[in-house]
Structures are given as structure tokens and as C-alpha cells.
Amino acid sequence: MLETERLILRPLAGADFDDYAAMLADPDVTSGLAETVGTSPSDAWHSLATFIGHHQIRGYSHWAVIEKETGKFAGRAGPWSPHGFPGLGVGWCLSREHWGKGYATEAGRAALAYCFSALDAEEVISLILPSNRRSAAVAERIGHRYLRDEEYHGQTVHVYGQRRQNRDS
Numbered sequence: 001m002l003e004t005e006r007l008i009l010r011p012l013a014g015a016d017f018d019d020y021a022a023m024l025a026d027p028d029v030t031s032g033l034a035e036t037v038g039t040s041p042s043d044a045w046h047s048l049a050t051f052i053g054h055h056q057i058r059g060y061s062h063w064a065v066i067e068k069e070t071g072k073f074a075g076r077a078g079p080w081s082p083h084g085f086p087g088l089g090v091g092w093c094l095s096r097e098h099w100g101k102g103y104a105t106e107a108g109r110a111a112l113a114y115c116f117s118a119l120d121a122e123e124v125i126s127l128i129l130p131s132n133r134r135s136a137a138v139a140e141r142i143g144h145r146y147l148r149d150e151e152y153h154g155q156t157v158h159v160y161g162q163r164r165q166n167r168d169s
């Protein structure tokens, strides 16, 4: 479990299903995702199971983002590297009511630091749909830069990323 100024980042769990399904029921949320997911409860169940299973397989995954002030589920964010992903990624997805508060940037910075320290990453990337300006802005705020385009899940995505700073400098 990690803690930032305004957020708790803790493992996703089956008990998050109702909140998770409510988040993904909003097409404004799902349309931004590079890994296509539908808006039905069944789609949400499979998505949640994938993030929980990713933790079983890799030892890390997106965390549930919890707003400290209210205890509310705000979304998910964290490190991510499923089969076929071109590197170690960090990602973010918030329910619509939690956009515009800086939570994705706050969680994204914590995820990035986790990748460089706990996971000893040399480089961390994020795959972002060209139309997703909000996500690109989060990437830039955490210090990522546009690197290249790649094909991923049948669509062109922008790859943003950054390398670890020299620890001796």
C-alpha cells in the first residue's frame, strides 16, 4: 500500500467491483483506454480480474486509487506490463467525477517512483491514444516525453516515456 498527499494506493480487490463497473459504464472513460474495453458489467468484471491477475503473475499491478478525504474509490493507476506490452508501463484511469483534481498526476508520479525504485526499471513508458489529450497531459506532467508511435491491439498509439535519472548525479 502506498500513500500520497491526497490518495491511498492499495491493491485492487473483488470488493471494488461495483465501483469499478460504475467507472467503466461511462463511455467517456472507456473511450480513452488503449486496451479496448466495453462498458458492460461483464466487461468490467473481466477487466478487474485482469488487473488482479496481473498482480498474481507479475507481483505488481494497477492499484485502487482511494480518495483519503472521503474513502471513495476514484479509479485505478499503477505499473503495468501484460504479455505483449512493449516495456514496463504506468497507467491511470479515473471515474469521471474524479477528473480535474490532479489525482491521475499524483498517482502517476507515485507509480513512476515505484517502477524506478521497487521494480528497478531503467525506462518506464505509457501507451496513449493520439486523441487522448488529457492522458498525454498527465504523462507530460510526470516527466514523460513523446517517444514514438507503435501498433498496439490493432491501433496506433503514442508511446510516452522517460529513463531513470542517473542515481549518482
Ligand SMILES: CC(C)(COP(=O)(O)OP(=O)(O)OC[C@H]1O[C@@H](n2cnc3c(N)ncnc32)[C@H](O)[C@@H]1OP(=O)(O)O)[C@@H](O)C(=O)NCCC(=O)NCCS
Pocket: 028, 029, 030, 031, 032, 033, 034, 091, 092, 093, 094, 095, 098, 099, 100, 101, 102, 103, 104, 105, 106, 127, 128, 129, 132, 134, 135, 138
Ligand atoms: C486520463 C485521465 C486520468 C486524466 O484525468 P485528469 O483529471 O485530466 O488528470 P489529473 O488527475 O492529473 O488532473 C489534472 C487537472 O486537475 C486540475 N487540478 C485541480 N486541482 C488540482 C490539484 N490540487 N493538483 C493538481 N491538479 C489539480 C489541473 O489543473 C488539471 O486541470 P485541466 O485538465 O483543466 O488542465 C482521465 O481523463 C481518465 O480517467 N480518462 C479515462 C481513462 C483514460 O483515458 N486513461 C488513460 C489511458 S492512456
